[in-house]
Amino acid sequence: MIEPLETPLEPQSELRDLLEAAPDAMVVVNDAGTIVLTNSQAELLFQYQPGELEGQQIEVLVPERHRHRHDGHRHGYGRNPRTRRMGSGLELHGRRSDGSEFPVEISLSPIETERGALVCSAIRDISDRKLVEDELRGLREAAEADRARLAEAQRLAHVGSFEINLVTGERWWSDEYWRLLGLDKTLGPSRELLLSTIHPDDLAETQAIWQRVDGGESVDGVTFRIVRPTGEVRWTRSRMRVETDDHGTPVKIVGTTMDVTTLHHAMARQREAEINFSLSFEHSHVGLAMADLEGRLTRINSAVCSILARSESEILGKRMLDFVSPGERGDEDLMARLIGNHGRYRTCSATTERALVTPNGDVVWAQETISLVRNEQGDPSHFFLQLQDVSDRKQAEDALIHQATHDPLTGLGNRAFLSEKIDQVLAHRAADRVSVLFVDVNKFKVINDARGHAAGDALLVQIADRLRSAVRPTDTLARFGGDEFVIVCEDITPENAERLAGRIVDATRAPFDLEGQQVYVTLSVGVVMAEAGDDAETLLRKSDVAMYQAKERDRTHVAVFDHQMQALASSRLETESQLGGALERDELRLVYQPIVDVHTERTIGFEALVRWQHPSRGLLAPAEFMSIAEETGMILAIGEWVLREALMQLQLWRMDVPGARDLFVAVNLSARQVQDPEFPAAVARTLAQTRAEPAALHLELTESMVMSRSDVAVQNVTALRELGVRVSLDDFGTGYSSLSYLHQIPAHTVKIDRSFVAAIGEDNASATSIIGAIVGLGRALELDVVGEGVETPQQVEELRRLGVRYAQGYLWSPPIAPAAAQEWIREKAVRDSPSA
Template sequence: MSRHNTDDLLRSLRQGEEWFRAVFEGSAMGIAVIDMHGRFIEGNTAFLRMVGLTPEELRDLPLAALDHPEDHPRDEQLFRGLVAGDLAHYQLEKRYLRNDGTAFPVRLTASVVRDPTGRPRFCVAMVDDVSQRNRAEAEREVLEERLRHLALHDPLTGLPNRLLLAERMLEATRSLADEPGARCAVLFLDLDRFKNVNDSMGHGAGDELLRQVAARLAACARPEDTVARFGGDEFILFLPRVGGPRDALALAERVREVLAAPLELGSYHAYTSASVGIALGEAGDTPDDLLRNADMAMYHAKASGGPPCAVFDRSMHRAVVERLRLETDLRAAVERGELTLFFQPIVSLATGGVAGAEALARWDHPVHGRVPPDRFISLAEDTGLIGALGGWVLNEAARQVSEWRASFPSAAELEVSVNLSAQQLREPGLVDAVADTLHEHGLPPGALKLELTESSLVEDPVAAAGVLRALKKRDVQVYLDDFGTGYSSLSSLHRLPLDALKIDRSFVAGLDGGSTGAHKGAEIVGTIVALARSLGVRVVAEGVETREQLHALQLLGCDFAQGYLIGRPLPASEFASAFLGASPLQV
């Protein structure tokens, strides 16, 4: 097109089609007008700023002048199809070159403008600089990868955690069927006298002991083996293939020999040993079977007073029989009044005052005494009793908080958190049951927080999201408990109507215990706080046991905290005396 024709076209654009001019000049998106020969006629301010050119420099410039050389052939082919009438419009992502030669990504949409007779007049390209979007996506991928690593590894030792261990065990046990006679083995290790180190030398020394033990165990393993921290002072060695019990026992003895050497904890030397339970797996065994059997063998070794290593055999089924007896007793525990609720305070780090309490079930068995919560809660989940137990906890927690709100001025806005299991989440009448309980006790929906673990949400994320949305419509808040110990992708978190993330105690524990450990712990917690802020939810830290941890959480912008430093779980009467009286706690 000649300069005369270009000027005529440019003049007609400026004199007519006022709506087009308004959009053209006022758009924040880059817009360029291109003649039918592939030369720029005009660009709006946003486009000129994007490519770093003046109007005069842009005019008559061919498309190829701005295209990245690798992207131009595709763009030129599409443009020819547009000019020939084969395409009404096209869209693609490509790279442009600025005037200084730097490349940047854009999303381009090109179309033809025709006159009233249908004759093509010029092309319009709408160009969006997607550099920021690409950077955000890259940062999001990095963050998600970091969170995935956190979700699959123990933050203290760096070893695989239960989740990664389960993945590897499942893969290995499934493959046993393809190799007749093949066996695998699980070594379940429990450190002896670890509590003595914690109590006498502090948690920092205990953490360092665990790190050194982890390194020694890793050195004993073959490349194909997995060494995992199972929790507390328990470790797992998983051997995907093993010759037999003699090989597993030999490894257990080698581990005990390695652990027998003194551990240097600052200026002190500490000694530890381990009780080891061994379970051999064959085709048909599941990871849960192997872990349970190895755990039983370990307890057998620890309790027997004999050799510190034991291989599981069927004679160890006594624990299963005892569990069945406990199940029978649990079914009648509510009716007999053996279950009670304890309450642990949750404080606001902004005000220092008690903002709420977590309701925790306790069972005082008439024969066995206090049954550990993790024992009877897991029993209730396995036997289908969790629905009845959870319903009792919900109703009793609501009743107690309603009573406190009416009796203590300081508790007028007290909130209560209740744990919800995966099975309860699947119950069809859950939402109505929660609403009815709140109504019965005269509580506003905001007084109740339901706590769910990541694992309970990932079993059926679509159904779980539907239940959460229904709860949200009733203004009931939902907290994601033990965050970081499971794996939730950022995309799934964005889709869930959550109100808060509860940072798992294992991450909080990393906030003290030496400058290097504390710095790493603060980085992990800071990442979770930043994620929560991006989701628009609050953050609650669990397991706060030291002033150092509390101060670090305040600096990192955490909203709420709970733990033994603030208060242990207490019966209702003791909780009211300690935290709701005339002089309530201030952190």
């Protein structure tokens, strides 16, 4: 490090003492912009080691680009002392040793020496003040946009604002400003009216401040009292900013005034408390002590005796390390490092926490602050110690750490705890001996919605207990979130990991008791064995992928991760991301399958089916993207598009194609649409927009859609029927609740599932019986019956015999494009005409 000055300052030691006594960061710079002297506050503020700044250019602390951007000058750091700008309140940006920047306020003062002029800079971190200024600036800008909203905000914050147009003389006070002063708005704002409210003891100072503002100076943080007409005295704090035009001429004064009465009284009480604290310092719980350079205690107060539970004679002459717990020796070289610090400061300090042992063996956690005191010559003289009992805080920290890393419902570790645990295990175990099991409760949302969140929480607690009993003592069980749990296994083989997954699934086969009622749930478990290079995030992602594969399995509910699963998951994610823009890119298409009268072969309508014309994968069937749309919620927008597109196409056919006047169109609904309370209104709007007859629209839903939230679904179906829309139950006969729910659902049509129709050609007597039963049920409830998936003449003949009147399937036509469907209609119309 270079010498800061060629010759000492006069006297340099006194200047250094003055800098150290200053509360702000102090930096002394010579004409060349070189830092020649700093205090410890500056090094603490800018995060430099003692002495490290001396000899460096001022640009390391105050970057030149910020000084130029501020007003085009170097703010006092130039080479010519006659042109240097001195003063206070210069707001720039400081830069710490790590490169981070923060706002500072700099006051510059000249120092004359025998060797030339220096500049002394007092630097203060104004980050907090800037945040407050930015917030108030935001409030003012919001006020210009919406006065009413600002008035409410000001009322809530007890902040009033005012403006003075210096060109026109016009004045404006906000509603809250009037309320704060306790004045009637009809009086009209004026300087005289404001000054009439100022407390007599503050009037002269306030008038002087207004003179400064009138002179073009902005004023920040002025506190004064006002006296309301009722005699009530309130403390206020004002800020006033002078705005200028392009020529620098003041044109407007804007300001804010806040009622700080409560804050003032609080600060007054705080000052009183500080005085009382100072008077009772000797009796404080904070221990104070002095020690020689070897660390031996030479003087203590009663608080030190209380903390150590020893008498003064038992403590004096010993070191603090003599009372530290053997297992918590802490930083034994702290004092030596302070002495070895060759910085040229009178004091330097360090803080540590130690576990101290009392004579009866109790452990007391104490925060120890050690300050090295130097003599007039700058040599180490002695140590000053502050000792504070922080045992309660340590206990609270331990409790907070436990809360931050554990689930309050089950007491299990949470996601943060889990990630740290996996990384720890991977760091100390061979990767191929570590396994992660991702556990999900199947259909938990159904139970939660049906029984309520309290019952859902109770179920999760019981599941957690069963999982605890199923895992090994060395395994770590955590709640990942919601209805998901994760198990981390150490020293386990792939076979044993899979066996553990099976035990976990078996653990929930017995029913759970929820308020006296038995509930059955199943689990899906994804298993992954760690590989070299895996981390916590990777293992959790892989096990999650395996868990979703397990959900698709009907029996085992366990899946072991392989990389093909990852590829499928990636493909699914890609499909999901691309599906979001399919509507905007006009990639969705509708195809139409005819529905015919099996006795006359006459076409009575079409079922509209959606396809995705993918730009690279070609035409995709619904199975490749509709489940993703359902899970992500995109199904609502897609469903609305399908409904509108199908009705518009039907209207075109009805107007332009002979024989299409009485056709209807059937549209499949999703579970989200059926359960959306706003869906009937959306259907009504679409009917109005397309001018379609409600009876020409058949909406198809499955019984499972109704069962999941039967109350909302039944209400929606009833509302749709009241609109005149016809409702069809699709895939009828495949659910266990068909008969029990059919009389509750106001449907017009049931569609026999294609699996029963397909079984007709296999001489399946039970399928024929089921179809006959459905037809009989339809007649009893006055419902139309439609057979799906008809592919052979034998099937259609049997449907006729059983009394099924309508059907659809590849026997007549696959789903076809709108143009082909239009030709279909034309051909059928010609074929069925009397002249044909």
